Amino acid sequence: MKKIIVNKLQEFAKGIFVPVLILPIVGILFAFASIFTNSRVHNVLPFLNNSFFIDFGKILGQSLIPIIGTYLGILFAVGLSIGLAKKEKHHAALVGMLSYFVFIHSMNTYMGIKKILVPVNQLRGSGQTILMGVQIIDMGIFLGIAIGIIVPYIHNKFIDKELKGAFQIYGGPRLVFIISAFSMILFSVVATYVWPSVQQGINSISTFIENSGEIGIFTYGFLDRLLIPTGLHHLIYPTFLYTNFGGNEMVDVIKNGEVVPQMFEGARNIYNAQLSNIDSVTRFTKYTVWDARGISKILGLWGAAFAMYKTANEENKPKIKVILLSAMGASVLAGVTEPIEFSFLFTAPILFVIHAILSGLGMVAFSLLDLRSIVPNGIIDFILINIPAGIDRTGWPLVLVIGLGQAILYYFIFKFLIEKLNLKTPGRESLNENVKLYSKKDYQNKKNENTGKDIIDYLGGINNVVKVENCYTRLRVTVKDSTLIKNKELLTTGASNVIIIDKENIQIVYGINVRSVRNKVEDYLITETV
Template sequence: MKEKILNQLQNFSKGMFVPVLILPIAGLIIAFGNILTNARLAEYLPFLKNEMVYGLGKMLSGSLVSILVNLGIIFCVGLAVGLSKKKKAEAGFTSLLVFLVFLNAMNIFLNLTNKLAPADALRGSGQTMVLGVQVLDMGVFLGIILGAVVAYIHNRFCEKEFDGAFQIYGGSRLVFIILIPITVGLAILLSYVWPSIQYLISSLGGFITSAGNFGLFMYGALERLLIPTGLHHLVYTPFLYSSLGGVAEIGGKVFEGARNIYFAEMADPSIAKLSASVIWDARGLSKMFGLIGACLAMYHTALPQNKNKIKALLIPAAVTSILAGVTEPIEFSFMFIAPILFAIHAVLSGLGMVVLNILGVTAIGPNGFIDFLLYNLPLGIEKTHWPVFILVGIGQFIVYYVIFRFLIVKLKLKTPGRETSGDTKLYTKSDYKEKISKDKKSESSIPVAMVVEGLGGNDNILKVDNCYTRLRVVVKDSSLVNEALLKNETAANGVVIKGENVQVVYGLKVTGVRKSVDEYLGIESN
């Protein structure tokens, strides 16, 4: 049972990537629009005073904010697409229909039962307007619930066909037919249940707020500790996109979640100071600074004969962490061979967020230094205190370096570069180029035949998927998976096996690896 639950959580985590990964793009466009309308920058860049440039900036930032106030439908469609196994486009279309049916069904039921709040007294009533329809304020949870339900029904019945006159009612039409009574029933059920859930969510948010820095520390540490399971997305997503991460009224609109509030405040020049709730999105501190100190410590403690090899491994991983915020290549280099370092990393990550909160820093940089510059510089120092973020980061770099170096030497930890048996092979650039030249057909520069062999062969692979950094595979027999082969011959940063679910960490090149594996196996990519 425990394994089944974990598998379902992992599948859900994968599905969440479809809506979640598109939202930072919206944030970047809002940031760019804010740059074009920034009065201070216009003093140094005269072209920003041009009316067309200013108007373009207002359009970009203002139009993208609409995404933030409609997260319900975005998560509904995105999650349905992400969780569906086949006919993803049809699943997305069906989820859109279901979302509209649910809104109107709940509105009508609330009206029939005299539970509909007056339109001019929505604030504090627990109700809101969604796509022009007044319903209970479920925020992003409405999209998550409906998206998951649609995906479940779609996966079960999307290929069910009928003969004769009923043929037209098969496939995706049957899915929608089945979902109509389910959706109406959910609207009625949640009309009674959701107010209690609203109270619990509010209480949880209040508890976390009352826990202050301890709650923030637990959040930061747990978000890192769950990296091996791939479930860390389930920790930060509710805080970024739901009321757990704060609620704020900006420009007459109510925004929920740390990232939504931040983006909305970016687009509103009248905001004098950013909300403290954005601290939940300050996860980039250890990515840009702390782990780089860990890399330097591992390099300095490597055996002399392995210095060049470890440099070839750590430099690309460090650059990826700094610029793109992808930390797994570094974390997987010591996670399993020196778990005490990973525990220390989680603790320091949580403490770093606490320090930022104490100092009143509201700068964010969840996806690396590029995001950090685009998000924070246009807002100025007074709103974000971004220079303090950098100073804290430098301090964290030093702390990581000192603690990691001390523990590696004191405990004789076999971190990369300290192996004497040769079991863990680290490639130089020339080794790597020679290795990938043997498989020119692979678009990902990874020997795809080795990937398949490492996963137990063609017949052992049941399903191939991927997230932002990991190749996620369902296999028949996990005992056939060759971790050493995947790491040494395919440049995998790590391998995680949970029952029939196998996750192979390739970093940002994972999309190319996934495509190559699909082509090698002769299956159609989703």
């Protein structure tokens, strides 16, 4: 049972990455929009203070508002359907979208029949809302997540089911939609009665988390790092960034040229909405603490890298220097920490626990200083969003102070433990081929040499591979038997590490080039199975 639960959680974590990967881009676009419409920016860059740039900024910002408000649920319904479907993902996406429409209209109709729809002017505080012009129970993003789980389950079960005789045309994808449609009707009726109680429970948990103060914040930051090897950290942070676990707040947004207050839930949704009309904001939301996960990525981990360099054997230092600089470049610029984290995760796991503790403490310091900065990933996001917003709205210089303090702690703690416990971090023993793969030059050479066939062969052959997916940095593969995996050979394909989760699931860390690796693998699979 434990194995089944863990496998299902890992599948969900992989699937939810599809919609989650899109939303940071929305935040970057909001940042650009705020630069064009920000009066403070106009004072520094007066050439932007004209109708062309201002109108463009307004159009860009307001065109994105529905994605984090009205359409956030459908994004997760479609995205999860794609992520969790095992085959014919395009059909799963279409059925996911249609099921969302079926649900909201069937719930509205049922509530009308039972006469439980409250008057529109009494919606606030009633637990009901208007969604895409339809009044229903307010389920927030959880509606999209629920549909994104139900639809791919039906899809995977019936996508290959063929009917006979006159009903043959209704098999496959059409059968999936038929079953999903009836399931949505049943789900909408059940949710009408069950969800209000669930929502009360969620609100109670949200209140507890908020009232637990720095203890809750530390636990969040600690788990967000500690769960990285399993990929289950993807279950932690989206909940706080996109649901009311991460707070809810009224934000003034512009609609049809008028400023209209609108409720948003989830830390990232709230501050993105604030970015859309930045001149109305005196200070960013306090819930940005849930998106301060990038503090250690920008400065803190430099201390860890420097400690590993200082403790390396003298003959290895020139090569280690290149390796660590390359790994830290990914962390600082894009917030991709796996290259540096996996350089000590398996050889010195105690350092990874220390890393998780220091990450959590960094977020606690963020909260104690009452900062309102946005630090989701690397330095690029940090600069684009916080500096134009101003110090008084964000307090962003103190983020760098926290990062510097983290770097000092990382350095002295890591250096002490490496030397005291004789930990085999990179460069502490003869460099081997596995470590060299962190070098950018070596990586490029290996990447160009290897093909999708090589990777499939090292995964145990085409008959052993069940499913291939990817997140931001890892190739996630489901196999029939992980004992057939050739770890050492996989590391020659440009991977920095191979993580065997269980007998059927492995993760191969390729970094931000993972998408091109997946394309190679899929191209080979398509060629061989056609």
